[in-house]
Amino acid sequence: MNYWLVKTEEDIYPIDQLKKDLETLWDGVRNFQARNYLTSMNKGDQVFIYHSNAEIPGITGIAVISKTAIPDPLQFLTGSDYHDKRSTKEKPLWFSPTFKFKFKFKNKIALEELRNIKELKDSPLLRKGNRLSVMPLTESEAKVLLSQK
DNA sequence: GCCAACGTTGGC
DNA sequence: GCCAACGTTGGC
Numbered sequence: 001m002n003y004w005l006v007k008t009e010e011d012i013y014p015i016d017q018l019k020k021d022l023e024t025l026w027d028g029v030r031n032f033q034a035r036n037y038l039t040s041m042n043k044g045d046q047v048f049i050y051h052s053n054a055e056i057p058g059i060t061g062i063a064v065i066s067k068t069a070i071p072d073p074l075q076f077l078t079g080s081d082y083h084d085k086r087s088t089k090e091k092p093l094w095f096s097p098t099f100k101f102k103f104k105f106k107n108k109i110a111l112e113e114l115r116n117i118k119e120l121k122d123s124p125l126l127r128k129g130n131r132l133s134v135m136p137l138t139e140s141e142a143k144v145l146l147s148q149k
Numbered sequence: 150g151c152c153a154a155c156g157t158t159g160g161c
Numbered sequence: 162g163c164c165a166a167c168g169t170t171g172g173c
Contacts, residue, residue, distance in 0.1 A: 007159085031168075052159055111160080129166040131158045 002045045003142035004037065005125060007133040010054035015061040018049070018101045027072045027096040028082045034134035039069045041097045048137065048145060050125070051108070058110040059145060067098035109148050119144040 006026065008014070018024055029038060041047075045065040051057055071092035074082035087093045114120055124135045137145075 009159090033168095057160070129158095131167060133158085 002040075002042065003048070003137040003139065004041060004045060005048040005050055005059070005123075005135050005137050007050045007052045010051040010057075012053075014051060015049050015101075015104050018061075018063060018099065019104060021101070023066060023098055023100045025070075025072075025096045025098050027074050027094075029072075029096070029133060030082065030084070030094065031133065034132060035094055037134045037136060038097055039095045041065045041068065043068060046102070046142065047099060048142070056108060056110050056112075058108040058112075058114065059105070060108045061104035062102040063099040064102050065097050066100035069095035069097040072096040109145065113148075117144055117148075 013024075026038065029035060043065050047063040047065065048059050049061050049063055050059050071087075071089075072082070072094040073096075074080050075084040075087040075092060075094045076089065077083050082094075084093055115126060119140055120126055123137065123141055124130050124132055
């Protein structure tokens with residue numbers, strides 16, 4: 001099993017919305033490196049949900065991959081912000097796995113706290129200027145995060 | 150294939 | 162709202 005971390009803007013799609021929806025297609029990611037990670041997610045992988053653009057940015061909960069990636073339907077949707085005219089049904093550019101809500105942390109692990117966890121100091125999440133919205137976590141990074149709550 | 154200009158992300 | 166840092170685009 002693999003571990004991942006994805007960012008979502010708190011006011012766009014917070015963990016509470018995932019909790020309500022129970023399952024969601026993780027669409028709209030338009031970065032090649034992130035895309036490559038999304039397509040390598042396997043059923044059962046755990047995904048830590050991070051809220052960016054929040055009053056207190058940080059990790060708020062966990063989802064599980066319930067379905068591996070399919071072509072992101074938004075890329076074909078003319079007029080959508082996520083439409084990509086380079087994409088065809090035969091050769092889609094963007095892919096979306098399905099996330100299933102697992103649980104929400106009682107307390108968010110704030111970015112400020114994350115910076116104090118020494119096991120995380122090499123994670124892209126904390127690297128200055130890094131904007132990647134999907135990234136792998138090592139098992140030890142995941143374990144440390146789970147032990148926080 | 151380089152690189153400047155532009156757009157976006159995300160913390161503060 | 163600002164701005165640093167980065168990814169992408171497009172002219173050459």
